[in-house]
Amino acid sequence: MFGLTAKNTRLLFLVIFLVAFAPFLMNPFPADSAMAQFNAGYPDLMQRFVIFGIFAIGFNILFGLTGYLSFGHAAFLGVGSYAGVWMFKLLGMNVIPAIAASVLVAGLLSVVIGYICLRRSGIYFSILTLAFAQMMFALAASVLTPITGGETGLTLSLSDPRILGAAAVDGNIPVPSFFGLEMRSTYELAVGGWSFSFNTGYYFCAIIMVLAFYASIRIFQSPFGLMLRAIKTNQTRLNYTGLNSRPYTLAAFVISGMYAGLAGGLMVAMDPLAGAERMFWTASGEVVIMTILGGAGTMIGPVLGAGAIKYMENIVSKINKAVLEQWFAFMPDGMEKAFVTVFDMFTGKGWHLTLGVVFMLVIIFLPGGLVEGGQRIKGLFSRKKAQDTPSDAAKTPAE
Amino acid sequence: MAILEIKNVGKRFGGLQALGDVNLSVAENTVHAIIGPNGAGKSTLLNCLVGKLIPDTGSVTFQGQSLLGRKPHEINQMGVSRVFQTPEIFADLTVMENIMIPCFAHRDGSFKMNAFAAVRGQGDIKDQAEAILDDVNMLEKRDMHAASLSRGDKRRLEMAMCLVQEPKLLLLDEPTAGMARADTNNTIDLLKEIKEKRDITMAIIEHDMHVVFSMAERITVLAQGTPLVEDTPDNIKGHPKVREAYLGEAQV
Numbered sequence: 001m002f003g004l005t006a007k008n009t010r011l012l013f014l015v016i017f018l019v020a021f022a023p024f025l026m027n028p029f030p031a032d033s034a035m036a037q038f039n040a041g042y043p044d045l046m047q048r049f050v051i052f053g054i055f056a057i058g059f060n061i062l063f064g065l066t067g068y069l070s071f072g073h074a075a076f077l078g079v080g081s082y083a084g085v086w087m088f089k090l091l092g093m094n095v096i097p098a099i100a101a102s103v104l105v106a107g108l109l110s111v112v113i114g115y116i117c118l119r120r121s122g123i124y125f126s127i128l129t130l131a132f133a134q135m136m137f138a139l140a141a142s143v144l145t146p147i148t149g150g151e152t153g154l155t156l157s158l159s160d161p162r163i164l165g166a167a168a169v170d171g172n173i174p175v176p177s178f179f180g181l182e183m184r185s186t187y188e189l190a191v192g193g194w195s196f197s198f199n200t201g202y203y204f205c206a207i208i209m210v211l212a213f214y215a216s217i218r219i220f221q222s223p224f225g226l227m228l229r230a231i232k233t234n235q236t237r238l239n240y241t242g243l244n245s246r247p248y249t250l251a252a253f254v255i256s257g258m259y260a261g262l263a264g265g266l267m268v269a270m271d272p273l274a275g276a277e278r279m280f281w282t283a284s285g286e287v288v289i290m291t292i293l294g295g296a297g298t299m300i301g302p303v304l305g306a307g308a309i310k311y312m313e314n315i316v317s318k319i320n321k322a323v324l325e326q327w328f329a330f331m332p333d334g335m336e337k338a339f340v341t342v343f344d345m346f347t348g349k350g351w352h353l354t355l356g357v358v359f360m361l362v363i364i365f366l367p368g369g370l371v372e373g374g375q376r377i378k379g380l381f382s383r384k385k386a387q388d389t390p391s392d393a394a395k396t397p398a399e
Numbered sequence: 400m401a402i403l404e405i406k407n408v409g410k411r412f413g414g415l416q417a418l419g420d421v422n423l424s425v426a427e428n429t430v431h432a433i434i435g436p437n438g439a440g441k442s443t444l445l446n447c448l449v450g451k452l453i454p455d456t457g458s459v460t461f462q463g464q465s466l467l468g469r470k471p472h473e474i475n476q477m478g479v480s481r482v483f484q485t486p487e488i489f490a491d492l493t494v495m496e497n498i499m500i501p502c503f504a505h506r507d508g509s510f511k512m513n514a515f516a517a518v519r520g521q522g523d524i525k526d527q528a529e530a531i532l533d534d535v536n537m538l539e540k541r542d543m544h545a546a547s548l549s550r551g552d553k554r555r556l557e558m559a560m561c562l563v564q565e566p567k568l569l570l571l572d573e574p575t576a577g578m579a580r581a582d583t584n585n586t587i588d589l590l591k592e593i594k595e596k597r598d599i600t601m602a603i604i605e606h607d608m609h610v611v612f613s614m615a616e617r618i619t620v621l622a623q624g625t626p627l628v629e630d631t632p633d634n635i636k637g638h639p640k641v642r643e644a645y646l647g648e649a650q651v
Binding site: 003005218219221222223224225226227229230232233234236237238239240241242243244245247248251255 | 470475490492500503508509511512513518519
């Protein structure tokens with residue numbers, strides 16, 4: 001369906017199902033139960049899931065297919081954010097021009113950076129992209145303060161022109177909207193002890209993510225995608241087969257840069273401020289980790305990786321000492337203290353340690369990422385099934 | 400008529416004169432072997448033909464057009480394909496995908512941004528790829544990972560990838576290196592079959608005299624970067640200069 005193979009269509013529907021019902025799936029625990037802090041179904045976090053999902057899907061088109069590891073993709077996200085906020089300042093609070101500008105500006109920047117960095121491959125390419133991203137960060141944080149707001153970030157103000165919309169509504173700065181539909185508006189549904197929030201901004205991002213995911217599947221199964229995979233496995237043969245790898249890698253780089261710009265645009269559409277820290281190299285590293293954790297080169301991996309990391313960042317980091325003490329209150333005094341001290345290293349501010357351990361375990365035991373984990377579980381079940389019902393070939397005696 | 404003309408080509412790596420004043424012309428529709436001891440400059444010469452190296456002096460023309468300064472992919476698009484000493488294939492892809500890539504290159508040129516077309520939808524490419532796989536007896540291995548093929552099959556696959564582009568000139572760099580005698584004979588048969596079926600010129604660099612003498616119509620002997628002799632196989636066999644270069648025999 002939609003020009004996809006049966007398997008990829010199933011994958012697309014899986015993603016549609018997950019994002020459509022995320023408000024339920026992410027909130028499995030009643031709001032007043034002790035487990036409620038593991039609920040991730042609040043608008044802010046769900047928006048981040050899908051936005052970083054887009055970022056990782058785009059990154060995967062470059063890294064997963066061509067094998068070129070960019071360490072500067074946050075630069076495109078940041079530039080997209082700035083472009084989006086400027087559209088809010090100049091034109092008005094409709095999100096469409098803002099997002100269009102984000103994608104366009106990030107695309108143009110990635111043409112320039114890609115053209116220069118793709119002259120080298122391997123580690124040299126990574127270092128070049130890292131250098132570029134850090135240059136962009138330094139520019140945004142200091143030199144270009146009039147455009148970027150420097151270290152405080154770029155925010156909206158009442159004195160912005162907003163030539164296509166109202167500069168102020170009731171004396172306040174207007175909020176981003178999609179033709180009047182406010183991104184922040186949320187419908188709360190309370191069922192028994194549960195409470196589910198349906199946020200306009202989340203669904204707006206979710207629809208765009210599904211479209212972005214669909215486009216990425218199309219790229220994966222296209223001749224263009226085949227060439228990108230060929231570049232990853234043997235660039236020498238590709239060149240001696242009459243194909244010019246440079247435009248292919250550049251196109252992949254620009255496409256993934258535009259995905260990053262789209263993610264940046266959506267970030268400011270949800271919360272209209274942009275800061276230079278979004279372009280810092282750790283932000284670039286984060287998308288690399290997301291992609292590898294989920295499974296580089298697989299279609300759904302980056303989405304899973306982005307979800308896993310954002311979940312840990314927001315949920316594990318909220319488990320502080322007080323919560324731990326509550327958990328281990330049933331234990332004898334000394335033991336409780338010991339447990340709290342150990343677990344405290346991995347939770348709260350120490351959530352990076354948990355992320356590190358999970359990342360290492362995945363890389364060592366599941367080199368293909370979370371997707372490989374899923375495949376192995378599936379494999380276990382299908383092997384069991386095959387044993388239960390022996391095939392016809394096994395029944396017929398050997399000659 | 401000469402399809403490939405090499406004139407006064409010289410190449411120097413630092414203090415080493417790898418090639419000095421090579422003149423060679425390969426006639427159309429022939430099998431031309433280039434032989435010589437290790438370090439004679441055979442591979443350097445080949446690299447000068449495909450755009451990997453640029454000679455310091457001289458000229459290389461293919462069908463009257465200069466090849467110097469052109470990139471490997473441009474030279475390939477002109478109709479020159481190359482088989483490597485160790486098979487260069489897309490190891491992570493399936494056999495079928497390996498074959499489809501040169502089919503796309505042949506049909507669409509060196510770059511085409513067809514990101515929304517499906518590979519499955521390209522019927523002509525699929526037919527073409529299956530036909531050539533059938534030719535080299537690898538059709539039943541179409542869904543195998545190229546990395547898991549045997550060495551002989553990798554070689555066949557690489558040749559099929561070159562042939563599907565219908566090159567005018569096929570350059571073979573030691574196509575039987577490291578092969579068992581049976582595999583070598585299979586490769587010779589395959590190449591002979593190819594030669595019979597198509598209008599194709601082959602230039603072979605080879606160590607194995609069995610291969611050279613069972614295929615070549617013309618032989619050039621390289622030694623220390625310069626052509627020693629060029630002649631028919633029969634005349635080369637007993638040539639004293641060749642024996643000297645190869646075996647270090649004193650002339651009797």
